[in-house]
Amino acid sequence: MTTSDVSIVAVGDAADAIESAVPVLVKENFASRLFAKDATLWGKEAESEAAKRLDWVGLAETSRPLVAEITQLRAQFTDAGLDRVVLCGMGGSSLAPEVICATDGVPITVLDSSQPDMVRAAVADRLDRTVVVVSSKSGSTVETDSQRRVFEQAFREAGIDPTERIVVVTDPGSPLDKDARETGYTVINADAGVGGRYSALTAFGLVPSGLAGADIGRLLDEAEAVSDLFATDDVDNPALRLGAALGGTSPLRDKILLISAGTANVGFGDWAEQLIAESTGKDGKGLLPVVVGDAPTGPLLADELWVYLVSGDDESAHPGDTAVQVSGSLGAAMLLWEVAVAAAGRLIGINPFDQPDVESAKAAARELLGKGTGSASAPAFTDGAVEVRSMGPDFLGSADTVSAAISALLGQLPEHGYLAVMAYVDRIADQSLADVRVPLATKLNRPVTFGFGPRFLHSTGQYHKGGPADGIYLQITTTPIEDLAIPGREFTLGEFIASQSAGDASVLADHGRPVLQLHLTDHDAGLAQIQQAIAQVTAS
Structure with missing residues (x-):
């Protein structure tokens, strides 16, 4: 089916799962309850955590004020001759900006490691032209804190004031929030009601991407264009269909092969990998995403689901006895997969918001x-x-x-x-x-x-x-x-x-x-x- 910028085509067991599971999700009003931030959707044990993690459903609207703020900050840095952006962050704080920038064709250095040689190389490269974004939801991520300390020292040794080069993104009230404000850094707070792997359209995804030159306004436009569709309790809801294909096969095909087959969303599988694995892999259950790049050469295995990531103008399903073909612009695709994984979590019987x-x-x-x-x-x-x-x-x-x-x-x-x-x-x-x-x-x-x-x-x-x-x-x-x-x-x-x-x-x-x-x-x-x-x- 094709609707409003997203397309889902399924064959085999994936199509059977959609046929059997989507009507159940529709009858339960899953989509509308999700977008109404109903924390009871994943059971009593998950309710307290889910209640703090559902603001992501409205980010296409609530993140709008960030666009002007980030655009102005980028102009200030550009006027000062600063044209290299380094992102210090881990997990959801780094994976989304990496995909956003790669898809938009703008350079960014993603420093998501504590490996000494990698950190040293990032610090040594064009320091005089560098802006550093330090992203940590908790404000206590040791890798990110270590990277920040190394950059601070390097700036000082080069005669550069770190407060003029470092932008901090963190939740309000975190240890990093307090320390950074007292030090004099530019601080942009993210929505505390969003977990890290669902934070692509929060400040964690938008600040580094926007400073690097990506069109973050368009990204929000793409998500907003499909928000009402994904919130609709209807069998044609693409997000419910994808969620059913991921979590509704019986027996469960729990190895999800993410195959890049012409999608314009560069590196999307790496972002989806974290969303799927960290959301579903618990309680002895879960979906294992396998980022394979090109199509597999061997036969489909009994526990595999092949997911082809294609461009919007590809109308034909790719080969495979059990496969799903998914397309959509980046902003729409990010929201699509977030809703789908939340729906898959309900079908599998896990809390998608803890780790x-x-x-x-x-x-x-x-x-x-x-x-x-x-x-x-x-x-x-x-x-x-x-x-x-x-x-x-x-x-x-x-x-x-x-x-x-x-x-x-x-x-x-x-x-x-x-x-x-x-x-x-x-x-x-x-x-x-x-x-x-x-x-x-x-x-x-x-x-x-x-x-x-x-x-x-x-x-x-x-x-x-x-x-x-x-x-x-x-x-x-x-x-x-x-x-x-x-x-x-x-x-x-x-x-x-x-x-x-x-x-x-x-x-x-x-x-x-x-x-x-x-x-x-x-x-x-x-x-x-x-x-x-x-x-x-x-x-x-």
């Missing part, structure tokens, strides 16, 4: 950080420039090489499981590492996800721990080329990211998940060694 297992990994990281750098366990063995460790079930056996260890991990894959590759390396400089996803998926004939750490901790990290217990985990960490001190902190960025990776692995192991840790003692040599080992394993 209990994200905090568990943070707590483990804090505990390990307090123990100092000596908290890493001894490796099971060392092969060249790679230290090998296993956590969770004992699966290494007699393995004494990297390739043998990887094979041993792959041997733990359940019948309907998935492999998650989690790389705590420089997301920009080491981008080629992501290429290992395809041969691993081909070898296993199962879904394989790839995430850069700590970025994915605010996304699929919730699903890894709270979702179904059918994952195996390959974690890659590295010794930074050069560590970086955090001004005013007793730990370095290198120590911090080491605690994050170790904390993540320990929580996975506590949940009984098999984890293989490969640590590069020499970054370049170790990285090449791992890539060669994966090539060897997948070729056999």
